[in-house]
Amino acid sequence: MAALRLLCSRLGLRARAGLSGGARGRPAAPGGCACSLATSARLRVQLYSDPAEAVKDIADGATVLVGGFGLCGIPENLIGALLKTRVKGLTVVSNTVGVEDHGLGLLLRTRQIRRIVCSFVGGNPLCERQFLAGELELELTPQGTLAERIRAGGAGVPAFYTRTGYGTLVQEGGAPIRYHDDGHPAVTSKPREVRELGGRHFLLEEAITADFALVKGWQADRAGNVIFRKSARNFNEPMCKAADTTVVEVEEIVDVGSFPPEDIHVPSIYVDRLIKGKHYEKRIERLTVREEEEEKPRDDTRTRIIKRAALEFEDGMYANLGIGIPVLASNFISPDITVHLHSENGVLGLGPFPLKEEVDADLINAGKQTVTVIRGASFFASDESFAMVRGGHLHLTMLGAMQVSKYGDLANWMIPGKKVNGMGGAMDLVSSPKTKVVVTMEHSTKAKEHKIVDKCTLPLTGKQCVNRIITEKAVFDVDKMKGLTLIELWEGLTVDDIKKCTGCAFTVSPNLRPMQQIAA
Structure with a gap:
């Protein structure tokens, strides 16, 4: 009988005699547990039919x-x-x-x-x-x-x-x-x-x-080994x-041995209970698609910012683009270069938004929009994703802001008592000195209040973390000791115009030039 037990454990089977009951001396699972139908191969993971x-x-x-x-x-x-x-x-x-x-x-x-x-x-x-x-x-x-x-x-x-x-x-x-x-x-x-x-x-x-x-997985075997799907x-x-x-x-439970061991994402040692879900709506929070024929970009404020921001991309770069204006800059990446776009939810190699027939509820970006991936992309868990971020493995992060100070302090996550978005991954994205931080935003609020200021009055996302500011009117480089330097100016505007709409002093580069734009 001992030999039979050993053989069964190796083959992922259960002997006909003496091997029923809970794992490690635990009692059998409650009534809804399918342990009365079949326990896991290791006699530990309990299979349920009723959530x-x-x-x-x-x-x-x-x-x-x-x-x-x-x-x-x-x-x-x-x-x-x-x-x-x-x-x-x-x-x-x-x-x-x-x-x-x-x-x-x-x-x-x-x-x-x-x-x-x-x-x-x-x-x-x-x-x-x-x-x-x-x-x-x-x-x-x-x-x-x-x-x-x-x-x-x-x-x-x-x-x-x-x-x-x-x-x-x-x-x-x-x-x-x-x-x-x-x-x-x-x-x-x-x-x-x-x-x-x-x-x-x-x-x-x-x-x-x-x-x-x-936890939600895609597939699991009866031993409790789990595989996830995409993002x-x-x-x-x-x-x-x-x-x-x-x-x-999970969506599917398969026999033990159905997965190659090297393909398992979470081994059974971490799983106690397993159930096959009966119904999945898989609702998409932000369905985002592209048309076969892309519309010609409008010549508006946001597009002006986006087309300048796209000049920050370099061939072979690993970059993270925040929600809103930053992510739209990916539409203007030159076809002559390759940029590996990273998403905090566990994607490296983001592609364009999908066509309607390509939409996949299991594939989104950090803004919860439906996306695609390029050839050579990879998926991973969130803790792995932020190891890339905090470890300085990204070359560029681009994000929006409510306020930026002249020394590069950034505020973009809450207005106390009024607006509670949360910081998401922004605090992590600006935490590594190895990563260039570019802020893309409109120069002033809708109420014509300054967004580039001496000192941020809103709670900070990061201290002295911004390297460059791009607005529809100007581009500034940020020095953490010396402050702002105006390096580009939109055609038709003067330095005095920028001073009037900027809430802090700045120096003007001796090489001040017209604001650049990537070709559409």
Whole structure:
């Protein structure tokens, strides 16, 4: 019998006698568990047929990791199951918070969530309203820091130092986490410990672990080995490793041995419960397509900025483009060069927006838009993505701004008490001195207020991190000690015109030239 046990374990089979029951002496799974039908090959991963049974022991007040990026790769069936169990007082850790009527937005509507730890709220006005009304605690965390805190939790690393967030509210503390109903902060973030290493300052971030992780995979075998599809890997992969109990829902469960071992993304050791989802809406948050015949670009303010920004690209460059104006600059990359576009959600080698028939819900960019990839592209998890960012492996990052100071301080993530977007990955993207940071934005606000200022009055995204500013009127180089130098000027404008619409002093380059534009 011992020999039979050994043979069965190697072949991924179950002996007919003496091998039933739970793993490691645990009792068999509850009624909805398909363990009564078949346990995993290792007698550890429990297979469920009912998602509500898979999560019914998540208790009030539990901490739950929820995978996905926007709506891409979210565990739809498990979220729906939580609605049925009516569990309350949850602390949810997730990169984003879905939309009002899908994903985590459904749990917000039923007020089952007490606290959210995330990097970005934009796209869910309900979350913003509940937070500003004092009905919800919201801890905003830089996206790369969030991914690394989860990775560290799964690796047994209690804390780590990072450059991300130094000189901002993340380091200084005081960011609102919960408001009184009169609009005054009731709970604020605590300051981080700072340490100087190698002449630079880093702040201490603590790891995140949870009671449960709810994860969406593409395929799994009955042993619990999991494979993700395209950009749906995102936060799902690191979250598998950071919870006491990891519940994975997939679109297909296959026999043990169906995957080549080298193709497995998450090995079974990290998976406790497995279920095949019965229904997937796979809603697309920002459906974005291109036409067979592209429209001729308009000669407007945004296009002027974009066509100048495109001149920042160089052959062979690895670059990250932020939401809005920056990402549109990719439309003007010269066909004579190759630029490898990186996306925080785990893509390297972004291509153009898809044609209508090419749309894939599992393939989005960091702005949650549908995209394609170029030949030679790769997919990876969010913690890997931000290792590329913080490690200085990107040559260029281009992003928008609410304000930029004359010494390169950047503010682009919140207006306290009014607008709560979240910082997303921006704080990480500007944290490495090896990466050139270019801001593309309109020169002034719609109310004609200055956006280029002596000192930022909004909470900072990064301190002394911007290298160049491109607007529809001018281009400035930024020196972290000397301030701004005007290097290009739009045709028809004078230096005096720029002084009137700029909220700080600047020097003028002796080689001042007309503002350049890439050929359409």
